[in-house]
Amino acid sequence: MDSYILFLRGINVGGSNRLPMAALAGILQEAGLQNVQTYIQSGNVLFQTDRANPDGLADEIGAAIGVGHGFTPQIMLLPLARLKAAAAGNPFPEAQDDHKSLHFYFLERVPPAPDLALLDALKSERERYQLIDTVFYLHAPDGIGRSKLAARAEKALGVAATARNWRTVSKMMAMAAGHRF
Numbered sequence: 436m437d438s439y440i441l442f443l444r445g446i447n448v449g450g451s452n453r454l455p456m457a458a459l460a461g462i463l464q465e466a467g468l469q470n471v472q473t474y475i476q477s478g479n480v481l482f483q484t485d486r487a488n489p490d491g492l493a494d495e496i497g498a499a500i501g502v503g504h505g506f507t508p509q510i511m512l513l514p515l516a517r518l519k520a521a522a523a524g525n526p527f528p529e530a531q532d533d534h535k536s537l538h539f540y541f542l543e544r545v546p547p548a549p550d551l552a553l554l555d556a557l558k559s560e561r562e563r564y565q566l567i568d569t570v571f572y573l574h575a576p577d578g579i580g581r582s583k584l585a586a587r588a589e590k591a592l593g594v595a596a597t598a599r600n601w602r603t604v605s606k607m608m609a610m611a612a613g614h615r616f
Contacts, residue, residue, distance in 0.1 A: 443478025
């Protein structure tokens with residue numbers, strides 16, 4: 436069986452686009468996915484499947500959420516190996532101690548024409564970023580909430596993305612290694 440990480444974007448604990456993690460886990464189990472584990476209420480899921488070809492799985496999950504909850508969130512489906520490679524490739528390992536300042540933007544695909552000049556213009560004096568294949572790494576020591584770069588990174592990259600901080604990335608890898616939180 437292969438392990439996958441599912442990151443959902445645009446879901447909320449309350450209000451519009453509400454999707455409790457227990458409901459999401461049920462949807463995934465009904466789709467035949469196994470060992471489904473969620474982490475916090477923001478759409479982080481680890482699961483396993485024996486499907487030979489997982490293409491279309493994100494669309495299938497999105498459709499099931501749409502039927503049951505009336506909206507379809509953006510879904511990023513990553514093989515566990517891709518998450519591990521992103522963590523291993525982190526160009527800012529010294530920032531890992533401050534998990535809230537280090538962010539991984541997982542991209543739908545390699546950006547064909549990222550606007551690096553815009554990214555540089557948006558970057559604060561203390562921020563650092565690096566684009567490596569399908570991951571945009573951002574170290575924002577003053578916080579992501581104030582970061583103009585964080586707010587406009589996806590537009591400048593030109594591809595769909597979903598961001599997770601270092602804590603979430605490391606917790607997902609720990610869950611995959613068999614630890615429970």
